[in-house]
Amino acid sequence: MVGAVLLAAAITLAPPAESATVFANRTAFAEACTGTANTLPDRLARQARSALAALGWEVGGAVGPGFTRRAMVAGAASAAFYVHSHGDLYWDSKSGSRAGGFRADGGLCLGAPIVLPSEIAAMRRGTPAASLVYISSCHNGERASRLPAAFGIAQRKVQGSGEPDSFYVSYIGTAWQGAALRFERAFWRALLDGATTGAAFDRALLVAYDPEHLTPEWWGGYGHLPHAPSAELPDLGGQRYV
Amino acid sequence: MYKVCWALSLLVALVAACSTPGTAIAPSRAPLAEGAGLNMRPITTIAAQLLSPLELRGLVTRPFTVVRSESGEQRVRQVLVGVSGVEVLRVESALDGSLRLIATSGVALEGGALSESAAIARAIRHLVRLGLEMPGGGPVVQSAAGRTLVIWTREVRGVPVLNDGTRVVLNGVGALVGLAIEESPLAAPPARIARGDAALRAAVALLPSGALVDGSPELAWVLPSDGTGEASGQRTPRRLAWCVGGALRDGAAFELQLDAGSLVLLGWDGAP
Numbered sequence: 367m368v369g370a371v372l373l374a375a376a377i378t379l380a381p382p383a384e385s386a387t388v389f390a391n392r393t394a395f396a397e398a399c400t401g402t403a404n405t406l407p408d409r410l411a412r413q414a415r416s417a418l419a420a421l422g423w424e425v426g427g428a429v430g431p432g433f434t435r436r437a438m439v440a441g442a443a444s445a446a447f448y449v450h451s452h453g454d455l456y457w458d459s460k461s462g463s464r465a466g467g468f469r470a471d472g473g474l475c476l477g478a479p480i481v482l483p484s485e486i487a488a489m490r491r492g493t494p495a496a497s498l499v500y501i502s503s504c505h506n507g508e509r510a511s512r513l514p515a516a517f518g519i520a521q522r523k524v525q526g527s528g529e530p531d532s533f534y535v536s537y538i539g540t541a542w543q544g545a546a547l548r549f550e551r552a553f554w555r556a557l558l559d560g561a562t563t564g565a566a567f568d569r570a571l572l573v574a575y576d577p578e579h580l581t582p583e584w585w586g587g588y589g590h591l592p593h594a595p596s597a598e599l600p601d602l603g604g605q606r607y608v
Numbered sequence: 609m610y611k612v613c614w615a616l617s618l619l620v621a622l623v624a625a626c627s628t629p630g631t632a633i634a635p636s637r638a639p640l641a642e643g644a645g646l647n648m649r650p651i652t653t654i655a656a657q658l659l660s661p662l663e664l665r666g667l668v669t670r671p672f673t674v675v676r677s678e679s680g681e682q683r684v685r686q687v688l689v690g691v692s693g694v695e696v697l698r699v700e701s702a703l704d705g706s707l708r709l710i711a712t713s714g715v716a717l718e719g720g721a722l723s724e725s726a727a728i729a730r731a732i733r734h735l736v737r738l739g740l741e742m743p744g745g746g747p748v749v750q751s752a753a754g755r756t757l758v759i760w761t762r763e764v765r766g767v768p769v770l771n772d773g774t775r776v777v778l779n780g781v782g783a784l785v786g787l788a789i790e791e792s793p794l795a796a797p798p799a800r801i802a803r804g805d806a807a808l809r810a811a812v813a814l815l816p817s818g819a820l821v822d823g824s825p826e827l828a829w830v831l832p833s834d835g836t837g838e839a840s841g842q843r844t845p846r847r848l849a850w851c852v853g854g855a856l857r858d859g860a861a862f863e864l865q866l867d868a869g870s871l872v873l874l875g876w877d878g879a880p
Contacts, residue, residue, distance in 0.1 A: 503880050560695075572787070577757055
């Protein structure tokens with residue numbers, strides 16, 4: 367009886383295949399922590415939420431102190447995932463190596479809990495590869511980051527035959543918020559214009575941002591269309607671009 | 609050494625551009641829509657310069673649209689689509705006809721990496737072939753996700769206009785993925801520019817305890833309130849600012865932008 371209740375609860379809590387999750391760390395960039403007002407995390411999260419919703423996903427998640435480590439791990443099995451926070455090649459004691467990851471908000475200026483790729487991988491065990499993962503943080507676009515693998519995405523670029531139905535974006539080295547805002551806005555706009563993920567990435571490279579402030583990277587299928595499985599593709603009058 | 613490479617790249621590109629086969633169609637400024645008062649380079653002319661005759665077969669132009677760019681500029685957009693409705697080429701021009709954006713679609717991810725000087729030479733070659741003005745100064749070259757970006761930042765009297773300038777994106781063998789040209793309006797500079805050390809003191813007064821400034825302040829033309837939530841998409845003039853960088857207590861980098869005259873905070877940027 368208890369087992370049946372727990373199973374039912376697990377089924378209820380598990381994110382469905384149509385779900386997307388958007389998290390953003392607000393506290394670490396707030397006036398109390400940096401000395402100046404900063405709405406960039408809210409703006410970054412808002413544009414991600416709007417775009418994912420328009421692509422047919424049911425969007426959950428949290429911005430600010432509600433973005434806890436527990437909430438994040440619970441949402442990690444989503445098919446589309448966006449996070450904006452501090453990121454680094456954090457030490458994973460289980461693997462004994464620097465593995466990538468990012469910090470939750472937790473209402474803390476400093477020392478907020480770290481979410482490691484191994485925790486996400488454990489949460490996603492048995493789940494198909496994510497459709498779209500956008501880690502808007504420093505360092506998680508580097509080869510050493512195991513976040514792509516945690517979401518089931520191999521670190522390779524495929525264009526043409528054999529493309530995976532998934533796409534991962536993040537940044538190499540230090541990523542500045544102002545540059546990220548411009549790049550991400552162009553990426554989401556291109557997706558909503560009907561672009562494939564690879565074409566949207568190319569289009570975003572053309573937008574004005576300081577190259578010393580941002581080095582974007584991607585892995586997955588260039589021609590992937592990251593719509594929710596049941597979503598109707600937008601009516602573009604027959605117009606698409608690859 | 610860098611200047612020698614740069615000059616060599618320019619020379620190679622100019623020679624390469626001048627030796628383009630005679631079949632290349634010269635750019636022209638034919639009226640696109642009579643009666644609309646718009647005068648710009650037709651997308652078909654640009655397509656003829658970028659695509660092979662085989663690639664040009666069956667392409668159809670869509671009716672042009674007036675759009676607003678990421679920077680808030682009003683532009684005329686022309687799109688060329690293939691037989692299956694797939695977009696092949698997008699061109700945007702300012703209302704005065706100046707070319708602002710060329711974006712090709714589905715450019716192959718080629719292996720190989722262009723050297724810095726080869727990337728500059730290829731970028732210049734594309735600009736010359738398209739009849740575009742050569743940007744001043746030396747460009748920055750960056751590799752990103754199998755593409756190479758060659759970026760000339762616009763400068764006004766030696767002061768950079770952040771995020772303005774010419775940007776050329778190439779694939780691994782130098783084929784054009786796209787190019788973009790940004791030129792924002794500038795506000796009048798302040799009658800009197802504050803000293804750099806005064807800017808440094810004003811920045812320190814704004815910072816929380818434990819934060820440190822490093823380096824010396826630098827002048828730049830910036831978009832005001834970029835970090836504090838002003839609506840984007842407006843054609844806001846850039847303002848002259850002192851930019852002060854540093855690190856917060858946890859080591860995260862930040863930059864404050866202060867009005868060059870009044871030292872009022874114009875913007876904030878940080879690195880997560």
